[in-house]
Structure formats: structure tokens, C-alpha cells
Amino acid sequence: MTIYDISEKAGVSIATVSRVLNGSSNVSEKTKKKVLDVINQYEYTPNAFARGLGLNTMKTIGIMCADSSDLYLAKAIYYIEQKLRANGYDSILCCTGYELETKMSSMNLLITKKVDGIILVGSNFIYEKESDNKYICDAATQVPLMLLNAALDAPNVYCVVSDDFTSMYDATMEMINAGLTDILYYYNSYSYSGKRKLAGFKAAMEEKGLLKNHSLQYYGGSHEDIPAMTEHLKKLRQKGVPFKGIIAADDTLALASIKYAKEMKLKVPEDLSIIGYNNSMLAHCCDPELTSIDNKLETLCQHLITTLMGILGGNEMPKKTIFSGELIKRDTTL
Amino acid sequence: MTIYDISEKAGVSIATVSRVLNGSSNVSEKTKKKVLDVINQYEYTPNAFARGLGLNTMKTIGIMCADSSDLYLAKAIYYIEQKLRANGYDSILCCTGYELETKMSSMNLLITKKVDGIILVGSNFIYEKESDNKYICDAATQVPLMLLNAALDAPNVYCVVSDDFTSMYDATMEMINAGLTDILYYYNSYSYSGKRKLAGFKAAMEEKGLLKNHSLQYYGGSHEDIPAMTEHLKKLRQKGVPFKGIIAADDTLALASIKYAKEMKLKVPEDLSIIGYNNSMLAHCCDPELTSIDNKLETLCQHLITTLMGILGGNEMPKKTIFSGELIKRDTTL
DNA sequence: GAATCAACATGAAAGCATTTATGGACAAAG
DNA sequence: CTTTGTCCATAAATGCTTTCATGTTGATTC
Numbered sequence A, B: 001m002t003i004y005d006i007s008e009k010a011g012v013s014i015a016t017v018s019r020v021l022n023g024s025s026n027v028s029e030k031t032k033k034k035v036l037d038v039i040n041q042y043e044y045t046p047n048a049f050a051r052g053l054g055l056n057t058m059k060t061i062g063i064m065c066a067d068s069s070d071l072y073l074a075k076a077i078y079y080i081e082q083k084l085r086a087n088g089y090d091s092i093l094c095c096t097g098y099e100l101e102t103k104m105s106s107m108n109l110l111i112t113k114k115v116d117g118i119i120l121v122g123s124n125f126i127y128e129k130e131s132d133n134k135y136i137c138d139a140a141t142q143v144p145l146m147l148l149n150a151a152l153d154a155p156n157v158y159c160v161v162s163d164d165f166t167s168m169y170d171a172t173m174e175m176i177n178a179g180l181t182d183i184l185y186y187y188n189s190y191s192y193s194g195k196r197k198l199a200g201f202k203a204a205m206e207e208k209g210l211l212k213n214h215s216l217q218y219y220g221g222s223h224e225d226i227p228a229m230t231e232h233l234k235k236l237r238q239k240g241v242p243f244k245g246i247i248a249a250d251d252t253l254a255l256a257s258i259k260y261a262k263e264m265k266l267k268v269p270e271d272l273s274i275i276g277y278n279n280s281m282l283a284h285c286c287d288p289e290l291t292s293i294d295n296k297l298e299t300l301c302q303h304l305i306t307t308l309m310g311i312l313g314g315n316e317m318p319k320k321t322i323f324s325g326e327l328i329k330r331d332t333t334l
Numbered sequence C: 001g002a003a004t005c006a007a008c009a010t011g012a013a014a015g016c017a018t019t020t021a022t023g024g025a026c027a028a029a030g
Numbered sequence D: 001c002t003t004t005g006t007c008c009a010t011a012a013a014t015g016c017t018t019t020c021a022t023g024t025t026g027a028t029t030c
Helices: A003-010 A014-021 A029-042 A048-055 A071-086 A100-112 A130-140 A164-177 A192-207 A226-238 A251-263 A297-312 B003-010 B014-021 B029-042 B048-055 B071-086 B100-112 B130-140 B164-177 B192-207 B226-238 B251-263 B297-312
Strands: A060-065 A090-095 A117-121 A145-148 A157-162 A183-187 A216-218 A245-248 A273-277 A291-294 A320-323 A326-328 B060-065 B090-095 B117-121 B145-148 B157-162 B183-187 B216-218 B245-248 B273-277 B291-294 B320-323 B326-328
Touching: A003 A014, A003 A029, A014 A029, A048 B048, A060 A071, A060 A100, A071 A090, A071 A117, A071 A297, A071 B071, A071 B090, A090 A100, A090 B071, A100 A117, A100 A130, A117 A297, A130 A145, A130 A157, A145 A297, A157 A164, A157 A297, A164 A183, A164 A192, A164 A245, A164 A273, A164 A291, A164 A326, A183 A192, A183 A251, A192 A216, A226 A251, A245 A251, A251 A273, A297 A320, B003 B014, B003 B029, B014 B029, B060 B071, B060 B100, B071 B090, B071 B117, B071 B297, B090 B100, B100 B117, B100 B130, B117 B297, B130 B145, B130 B157, B145 B297, B157 B164, B157 B297, B164 B183, B164 B192, B164 B245, B164 B273, B164 B291, B164 B326, B183 B192, B183 B251, B192 B216, B226 B251, B245 B251, B251 B273, B297 B320
Parallel strands: A060 A090, A060 A117, A117 A145, A145 A157, A157 A320, A183 A216, A183 A245, A245 A273, A273 A291, B060 B090, B060 B117, B117 B145, B145 B157, B157 B320, B183 B216, B183 B245, B245 B273, B273 B291
Antiparallel strands: A090 B090, A291 A326, B291 B326
């Protein structure tokens, strides 16, 4: 069933059918009804490919993320997909992994598929080495690029970020003000936001003259392997690194810290204070419940989509928007 | 840059360019090289919409799931996306929520977009009332439909399921054989697999004459709200429901059970044995670590994609495949 | 009452960028 | 000299959108 069949059965031209289909104004009520009746009767839907060819868009946005099964990224994808759909767009999902090469090839694939925009979900898309970010700038010449929780100053690249620096600074200060001096920063990523967080921690610690060589501890293992993280912390203690507080760059690391405390028979928060990051469901999964930094993911996503829709609508839009996070106090801090 | 430009610059017809592009045999090495050189020089990529129109496919599969941020579903989506990509297919993601209506509209949307297949991820797509499943049969007349962890006997519908009945039966038997008699089945879904699990539990309990009125306990709240689940269990105890073991229909419910035990100062597993379902990362997040049923999600996904690829390749494929699960024993059982 | 004009309604046809069926040209082989 | 087979160009088909041109209607003017 094509537009020709419909036009024939309705006794009008295909142009008129197209006009009816696309809600164009210039068509009389009578003709409109006649055409719609035929369309309904034959349950006709226009061919999406032909439509795409004519309009040069299929109203599709590419979503790239390293690992869609990651708790935080999955949540982001969920919000983004919902909000895109609400705006009449579909999403093509690309799980790229953490290597530059696969990211580049996914990017090219999406561009080849002629998506209307690409959203990079997560800060791991930005690399330390500037030249490694060229793939983003290149892509942005073809299609608008949105970064969630990462920033890059380039034409046609738009960023929505959480103020990780301040969140982490404030959280660290809070712990310091509670009387702790030996505070460990436990992290697992050099990503854009990873560095911002780290900087926030360092700033607060330095300000109070508490930053030591061993204050920053990198984990470096699998994102999900809680037992390995726990083991890693135990080794730290064995090496004689002293700590009464742990600020973790994400909730998984914080959870491992709680398990570590249990195994060492340390009381949380009396013997060990812990703060996590992301305020994910994990914060409720442990005992005691985790104090964690919430970075307002849904707000970020909402703003990202609003911005993208603005761009696609041909409007000028802010290139970088920053939202502040919030420390959600639960039971792992004093 | 179109195929015309390339053909002109290479001094051949567009048909030849197309043949080169699609690896057709009937083109001499010399011409092939000439065309490829021009293509590389101008970085030409064929227009995906035009290609779609000509081939009547854009190599895209629709993935429907109720909530992509759900731990288990997110994992499934991840596996599926990876394996589709490995086969040269892209995925359009649709988070449908749990209402029939939104599921139907997502389904229609995907069909309109002319995807080559649709994968329904999760057992919640199958309804108790047979007529509610008509939307699946209807869709299957247009495009092959794959069900993950659900089953429906209809033309062009293919199912890959975990043997939840047996998994649950075995797990229950295991707990009974450990000497427990007051065992609670704690669940939160009437979905296809939900019912299979429940039946497995009932079968084992009945076989041993242990099934009581209160053995089956439905939670009925938010999937993620651990505190609410914990509260719910406390109320049960207040009402005088006795239990020394809890078999939960998913890890979240099991986790809540652990928290409940903590709050009631019950020792796990001595005072309360707990078994979860899905063997998600949550199993490592709690203390003690959770005994849980693994349903071999990656195997299921792999098989599902293999089947789908077979169908798209025009082969006859099994309409229903069943894999067995495995109880992963950790520290919440005796 | 005829002439003028604008607004509205519709059709014809030209894109859009491919794939593919058909058939022609040419060289090698019989 | 015919046959076979390789290589390639022409043209049709895919199903829609959109511009341009044309036709229709009704109101306004003289």
C-alpha cells in the first residue's frame, strides 16, 4: 500500500494525500476527510525510508555510552530515551566500550545512519590528550553533539554537566568539619568528571592543609567487582595507609568501603566515615545506608534534551550548562 | 556527495559504483580500484535513506523493554546490543513502561520505522489475559518477534526462556533439605516468568506438604524501593506470619530481606535463610553475600540473537528454546 | 452585472540517492 | 563465424516531499 494507491482510491493526487498526512493547512475539510477515510480503511502508513529520503531525516538520535548496564549510565539512558520519545524522536543505542577506536567507529556508524544528533552519555568520552578528542570535533561538523557530564569547547558541541568540583569540595569540607583529618579519596577513573571530582577533593584538603601523598588512591579494576575493591582496601591498610574517612568517586567504591569496614570490624561511621557519589539505588542497598552525592541526573537529562530540541529547531542554545549537586546525608557519615 | 558525483569522477556509471560498494562480483579489478580511489578521496558514504528505500531495510532491530534502568533488563539490553552490532545491526531502544497501551504504541512505532525485527526484553510483555497478547501476534505478522524470558505460541514469534520453574523448584528443595519448613516466597510480579517461578516454589512445597496460606507473599510496590520492601516484611512479622527462610523472586527483594533481618537482629543464614533471583551485582553488594539463582542471561541473549539472525537469513529456526539456570551458593543459605 | 483580485485548493512533475533488471559491447573460445 | 561469458551502462523502480503552476471560488469594485 503506497501513497499512490491511497491517492487513487481517494480520487485525489498524491500531493494532496501527502498534505493531509503532514497536516498541511491548504486542503479543504471535505477532501481531508475523504483521504483520511481511505487511509484508515486500508491502515496505510507512509514508508519511513521514502519519507526519510524526502525529508532527509528520520527523527532519530544516536545515544552513545560506554556500557549501558552500568547503573548510572543505564539511568541516564532511560531518562534520555523517555524524553526523546516525548519529543517525537527515536533513539539508536550504541554501547561503545571504553576504547577510543570503538567509540570512533560507533560515531561514524551513527553519522552514516544519518541521525539528527548524537548524545554522548558519560564523561569517559573525553580524553586527557586533546588530539584524542578530535573524533568528537569531527563528528560535530556533521551533526550536533551533546555531552552529558563532560565538556569540550568546540563548534556544534553542547555540554550539560554537574558541578562535580563543588559537590566534591563541599562533601570533603563537610567531612573535615566533622573532625576527620585522615581522609582517603578513592577513585577509579581519569574521566572528565573524574578529574573534576578529584580536583574538588584536593582543593578542600589543601585548603585545610590535610592533603598527603597517600590521600589519593586509585583502584583501577573492574567497575563492578566489589570483592576486588574490598580486597584492594585491605591491602592499603596492610601497607599502613591510615584513614578514618573515605570519599569515593562512585557508589560502587563506597559500597566496597562499607564491606571493607565490616570485614575489619570497623564501625561505620564511628570508626570510618564514607561518602559515595551518584546517589544510586546502591545507597539503599547497604547497611548502614550510604551518604552520597546526588548530581541531579534527571535534571541534567531534561536540560540536555531541551537544548538538543532547541538546536534541531534552529535556535541558538547555550553551549555549556552547569547544575549543582547535593549531598544526601544518610548513615555512613557523622 | 552522491553516487552520481562519484560515478562521474570515476568515469563509470552509478550502477558500477553501486556494485563496487556492495561487493558484487561482476566488476574488473581495474575499475574497482578506480572507483574505490575516488570514494576514499572524497570520503563518500552512501545515503542511508536511499539505501533503505532500495533495499527495504536499514539493518535495524527494535528493542523493547519496560524500564532500561532496571538492573536485570539493562544487562540484557547490553548483551543484546553488543551481539546485534557484531552482526551488523543497529538497535532502536524503546522503554515502554508497564502499561499495555504504551507497549502497543511503541510496537507500532517500531513497525512504522520498518525495523527488521523486534525483541521484547523481559517477561512483562506477556499478559494473563490472552486477548491482551493480541498486540504481539498482530505485530508478528509484519516482522519477526523475539521474546526473552517469556513465551507465546504464535506464528513468527520466537522465544528464548530460562527454565524458571525448575530453577525455583530446585532452590526451594535445597532449602527444604537444609531443614527449613517455614519458607516464604516473596514476589512482586505476575509476569510470565514470575508465574513460572511461583509454580516451581509451590510444586516443591506441596510435594513436601509444607505449603501454607501465608507461604506466598506479594509485595506490590516500586521495583527499586528497598526501604518499602523492608517495611513490608516487618509488617508481615507483626501480623504473626512465621518464616525462617525467604525465597525472593528477584535480588532486590532478597536484599530487602537481608536488611529486614538486620533490623530485627536476626542472623543470616542461621535465623533466616535467603535466596535471591537473577544473580545480579546486588548479590555482592550485601553482607552476607547473597545466594542467588543465575539464569544465564548472556547465554539466553546469545541464543536469541543467533536465532534472530537465522530467521532474517531465511532459515527455519526453533520457536522456543529453554535453558536451565543454576543456584549460586553464597552466604545467605546454610 | 461584469471585471478584477486575492485566497484557497489541487495536480503535475521534479527531486531525493539508491538498487537492480535488462541488454549491449567486446573479447576469447570453439 | 558463431557462441559464450565478462564487464558495464541505461533505465526503471523504490515511495515519499515539495515547488510551481493552474484552477476555483467568492468578495470587491466600478
